[in-house]
Amino acid sequence: MPIHLRHHVFAKERLVAFSDAVFAIIATIMVIPLKIPEFVTDGANFNLEDYIINSDFALQVAIYYLAFYLVWDAWLSHCRVFHILEHVDDFVTFLNLVALLFISLLPASISLVSSYPEDSLALTIAFLNILLISIAMFFLVFFAVRQTQMLDSLIVEAVKVRTLKWTLYAPLLINPLIALLAIIFAWGVTDQPKIGIITLFMIIPFNFLARFILKKIQVRYLRKRVIYLTNEDEGIFCLINNFVSKERTLALSDGVFSIIGTLIVLDLTADIYKKEGKATEATDFLKEEQYAFYSYFSSFMIAGLLWFIHHSMFSLISAVNSYITIFNGLSLMFLGLIPFGAGVASSFIDGTNTNNEITSVRIMVALIILASLSQLALWSVAHCEKSKCLSNEVNSHMIEFIQLWKLLIFPFTGLLVYLVSFSSGVTLNHFYTYFTFAVPVLFILPRAMLFLMTRIKCFTTKASEERPVSAVSDLRYSRIQIQNEPADTTGLIYNQHDNNYLTTDTFKKLPGSTTSVDGGTITEEVQIV
Template sequence: MSAVQHIFRGERLQAFSDAVFAIVATIMVIPLKLNIKEGDIPSDYILHDHLYNLYPRYLIYLFSFVLVVDTWYSHSRIFSIVEQVDDVIMWLNLLSLLFISFLPYGTGLISHFQASRPEGFELAVSTCSAIIILTGLIMVVMLLYAFRKQALLHPEVADNTDMRSLKIGLLTTLSVNPLLALGALFFSLFHTESTQIISLVFFYCMGLGSLVVRTVIHLYHRRKCYSLPDFATSIFRTVASKSRTEAFSDGVFSIVATLIVLDFTATIPTSEAVRNNHGGNLRYALGSTRFIYLSYVASFCIVGLLWFVQYGMFHFLKKITPTLSFINTITLCLVGGIPFVSSIYVIFISNEESLKTMYSVDNQLVAMRASVVLVFLVGLSQLLFWSIALYQKRECLSEEVDRYPAEILMFVKIMIFPTVSGILFGITFTEGISAKHVYGFVIATTPFLFLLAKFVFLIQECMKTRAVKAKEKVLRLRYTTRQHEGEEEHTPAGHRVTSSRKPSISAPINTLAPEQVPLKAANC
């Protein structure tokens, strides 16, 4: 008696995996947050110097985010050929997600102990390298199992007789990060300064190394994929499908919008604090932190409108190229840093007592500049994404862009955030202006700029439609007048002469020369 085969569709498994990857990539920003509270800010605290000294953590965040996205790319490639899943695939996938969820812990250890070489550095690198190696090995086992059990593969891949090239290409991309992690683990065992720097170099090259290998395989299979079906060929020419890229991007934006509220809920005063500091008046206690509410609303609006811009760009896309995937990864990485700058804004802008010292005023300006610069970079990356999509219009964009003037409207929407953030950055250097209030006012009016752009676009469309209708009306009137003039002509004697009709489009026109006209017809 044969065993029961439990085979399911893989859509829900992919959606669950995309959500886990998006959460893991987004919470990488948590180690960047400042370990100070609003009431603990000393008078001589210089925010600019503190943010400058955090540059190693910025590199760790960038590396870890790219590494998670690169692992997600490998996962999406596996499930681009695996159409159905069974219990084994499900358990292997859950095991890989378990290890990938530990990655923020491993990168957090490196972030805290990379400056304390050799104490603690070896264990931090060993922990993170073990997580990456185990994740890669489980994905390799999952891919080999899928190729062994071809009933799970896509029909076009399973029916192909030569899958050796496809298998080697996928296994090569999956093994890049584990091999680099193994190299980082090996050099971290030597307790010298130079070998541990080499270990960090291996560590930082994981995401970029996988990108280089994937590019080489892409160029190789442009000539060798003729033996594979079109479906399998597209695996090496694209990084991830449009639907999965949209799902992953939406997950990152939604989680970023949710992480912002953590700073809002962390400032809820306790009953003892209200009784001791505000005389038991909860309304006064909540009113003293009013800028926290405004900063949360502003940050949420920024994230929502940035997602709205990206949604508009993806609406016109029909294909995601490797270049667009890379730029989208940079955009999501920058968006993931919004909770970090939002927490800085909450700490320094809401502190009214800090206005007494010159350093605190500078800290407020630095907090606003950090938020403005990050939003400017996000808008700039979206502009680069749309520009490259327009450059590859025939391959990437749908025909709807050419049918309607949506290209101009999309460009206007993308330019709103870079323009507004550039103006705000200049205002922070202007003396005699309350940059805090100007910042809140401009952020509050930014959504209306999107509505204004849409309103101007609709007015232009209405004017264009009215001009076309007016032109059609004039042409119709001229045609009717010519018809009436050519119907009947009356002679002075009262005899009626019917004029010759206009030749139809399908009838041939008789073009005889005057000397070829018959004499009888001429006498008449």
């Protein structure tokens, strides 16, 4: 690198870490506006199930998922750009900040659409936001691939391939084109903004279709022209094979999990202490709000255990392909609604077994089941590509069993709670309490059993080693040569005294014992284990 450029170029790691933190915050705080208004719940005849079905609440949830997908898609594009960068300069840093600025506006612009679904202006603002994100990312890619001092030498040769450049540019063109089509439907064609919103949701299938086509193009053309690079440089390998950096995946996921925990406790500290007419004594206040504190405890514990499953999975995953990325995004998307579910549960769980309480428990359990099933699908996909995506430790059947046990706990226990909620003879609040306390026990059960079995084995082994050698030192056995004996005696030891066979795990050779060979028989002094 020229000396006059060195002080303008920096390592990319800190900028990438900062960007991942911003993406995690943006993806998670979008759930904050998703609340059931207090003035609605104050009514005596309020029905939570009817409100969710008949109001615009379902549309708000759908728009939340759309916004989460847009942030996740922008993060994927960001990952692809920084795969080919080894260094960053002032201009790349500035363009990255501009892109993050427009991405950070997504929660506000999307919330505007969910609050005013009948207003075409709200949809236009959301479209402009998506357009500005795409433009900022386009210029970031455009500038990055032309700054050879910031690219690895192998990637410098690879980016000369025109097809490779279009695999970076093409995904950035889909979102603004579909958003423009949504605006046309909203303003000019049907004059129905909701039709425009539905059109805006077409971003998701068209984006997946475009990525599938681009992947086929990469397989057909790129690997023929830059095949010599695929095993020599991690960045171009990830780019061509649609792999995402494991470190960045973990950084985004850990950020989302940590912010989910923060939002759960924020509900507890921000809401219940501001209620009008609260108790004057701390004892009475804690008694009134006991279910709110319990809801916080259970929600935080569930989020923590889901993180633990995620952590144990990725400790065994060595590479993250596109399918793992998709299911990881799905699980984070459902997890992002856990603070909403916790808030609903703290508002309606009061031990009375009313319809609102039952509905709130069903909402929370449904979110847990969906998030855990996404993690199970992630592990299944990784297992299908075992040679490419999993480490060698997964060859142990015990490790596979323990991991699968963890992944199946939430789907089965959650489904059990959901089915029990339809039974009129059960107090659901108590059953949900048992569920919350039983899940951590089920998590540590296989490890506890494995630890106990190991301790028992160590104890018995130690006891056998302490047995006096002289008691059996006069016994003599002969090892049967395999080529001179039938197949059914392979690996067995012939007991000359009792005229029977012993398995090889029931003896060990004595220290200092002698071995004699007589024809086809090898005689050794051994000790019975």
